[in-house]
Amino acid sequence: MRIEEMRKKIQELPDAEARSLLFQIYLRMDLLKETDYSHIEFVKDLEKIYETIVDISKERLEMKEEGTFQMVHLLFGDSPAGTLKVTLKEMGIYQEERVIAFWDMFSIGPVWELHEKSGEESRFDWMKSVMNDEYKDFQDYKQGFQQTVHQILSIPEGLPITIWVAENSHEQTGLRYVLHLLKNKMNDIQVINTTKSFAENFTRPDITYTVLKTGEISPEKLQVIYRKSKSNSPLSQHEREELEQEWLTLAQNQETLRIWRNGRIKSVNVDYYDQYIVNMAKKLQRERESRDFMKSARLIGEVLGHLDQYVGDEFLEYRLRKLIEKGAFEVEGSLKAMRFYSVRLKR
Structure with missing residues (x-):
């Protein structure tokens, strides 16, 4: 890459990203001087920083080239993102409205200082220790997370943003994190509460059903919710600041598990579900009238099916x-x- 081209890419970096990347370089210089961190590792890490700058620049260029976009949608999880894309295609506006999704589970894992690089690394380390990485997905997860952050930071000024969230600790934590990432952008931001919207539009007197996560809603019903949301107002500056402050409070907590209770995110001990797992195993053994071994997937599936929380x-x-x-x-x-x-x- 030519020097002038690289200079331009660096000048176009968002301030927060530029400071973060510079800090990463300083950190590695210090490691090189003070520890057994090798020159080979140093060069490899510099290559990663270089690639990150190129990726951010590419993302910003793509956003500029996709100038026909009239809206950006943010969601949490691959399932709701796929459903929304189907919805937008059926509405004939897929080419006009972009979908960005965090493929992560924000109800679990540390979120301490997640808006800083040190917090990111802490979360990645924890996820790596937890993931039963049969298919070697961890590196894809890490790169996907960082890419999504870059996509969000690259949203052009003035482009309206719609964030879709259900009433669970995963999507609600993600909402507050994203609003902190967007704190310096003046874009209009609308939040669609899919749990409430589903209840308002599809409640039947003969069926009691509460949407636990956005991914549960079909494209047809998501389309109705989206059309009716057009008359909603964007978040006020006060509402944004309140949610951003809630993020900063969350980001000071060291717990690695969150639940949704009484309309609030609550941090709990990591063993919060342990007794529930044990109790479900007892129930299954009673029903089988046997102490034979049961497939772990069967037990986990039963626990997931009965929980009123979303953890995965x-x-x-x-x-x-x-x-x-x-x-x-x-x-x-x-x-x-x-x-x-x-x-x-x-x-």
């Missing part, structure tokens, strides 16, 4: 492995992946 099977399987370590369960098979082993409660 990966975290619950992580807690099951911790319970095995503590001696609460006997195990048969390999812990390499959930599908390879079965469990039963110890007497």
